[in-house]
Amino acid sequence: MKRLIIVALVAIGISISSAPNVQALEGPLSGKTIVIDPGHQLGNGSREFADEINATKFNGAIVKGCNTTGTATNAGFPEATLNWKIAKQLRSMLESQGATVVLTRDSNSRSKWGPCVWDRAGIANAAKADAMISIHADGGPSGGRGFFVIEPVRIKGWTDDVIEVDKRLAADMIAGMKAAGAPPSTYIAGQRMVSREQSTLNFSNVPTVIVEVGNMRNKKDAALMMTSAGQRHYATWLLAGVDRFFK
Numbered sequence: 198m199k200r201l202i203i204v205a206l207v208a209i210g211i212s213i214s215s216a217p218n219v220q221a222l223e224g225p226l227s228g229k230t231i232v233i234d235p236g237h238q239l240g241n242g243s244r245e246f247a248d249e250i251n252a253t254k255f256n257g258a259i260v261k262g263c264n265t266t267g268t269a270t271n272a273g274f275p276e277a278t279l280n281w282k283i284a285k286q287l288r289s290m291l292e293s294q295g296a297t298v299v300l301t302r303d304s305n306s307r308s309k310w311g312p313c314v315w316d317r318a319g320i321a322n323a324a325k326a327d328a329m330i331s332i333h334a335d336g337g338p339s340g341g342r343g344f345f346v347i348e349p350v351r352i353k354g355w356t357d358d359v360i361e362v363d364k365r366l367a368a369d370m371i372a373g374m375k376a377a378g379a380p381p382s383t384y385i386a387g388q389r390m391v392s393r394e395q396s397t398l399n400f401s402n403v404p405t406v407i408v409e410v411g412n413m414r415n416k417k418d419a420a421l422m423m424t425s426a427g428q429r430h431y432a433t434w435l436l437a438g439v440d441r442f443f444k
């Protein structure tokens with residue numbers, strides 16, 4: 198009997214030490230916690246979740262809803278799915294550099310909704326994240342393409358605790374993504390939009406940026422967005438921005 202127990206313990210010990218992903222990998226992002234926020238959710242447009250999605254909260258500037266359906270390509274490829282696919286690729290890239298990664302939703306499903314934007318920020322706050330990257334795609338004028346970032350303005354009691362780092366994160370995302378080859382927005386000057394009204398930014402107490410990775414209504418951007426190779430490019434470009442921020 199004693200011998201059997203010892204054998205069992207040895208077996209458990211071996212299985213623990215040889216299991217992958219038990220400990221974060223060593224790398225340039227070791228010790229960093231990064232929250233990736235894949236914007237929207239496929240079920241947000243579903244009538245059965247209308248009450249949840251239409252809930253509102255004051256965000257420091259205006260009263261705004263829980264979440265929205267997001268945009269889509271002309272062929273109907275949804276933004277929620279694009280954001281989700283890029284987020285998953287980015288997660289594994291960040292983890293392979295040693296980061297601990299938290300996603301704000303764990304599925305991409307027509308039978309799920311949310312979470313609300315204020316809860317997404319809450320997830321980053323609870324995780325005491327070193328950075329939060331909120332992934333979105335724009336539904337802009339079809340003649341324009343490329344990525345841009347959205348950063349907050351100073352609002353007392355809301356963003357004033359973190360705005361200086363938010364600005365540095367936004368600038369590093371722009372510079373890093375451009376240097377890595379991401380097509381820059383042709384319709385947002387300097388690839389930088391400043392907004393008072395983004396709940397994700399205003400509710401967050403950690404360095405946060407929204408990245409509109411491209412324009413879903415533009416033919417060239419849409420073609421890139423709908424292939425897995427293209428989605429991988431977007432993840433690689435975002436990674437370059439994150440790496441620049443932590444350097």
Ligand SMILES: [Zn+2]
Nearest residue numbers: 236267333334
């Ligand atoms: Zn969006």
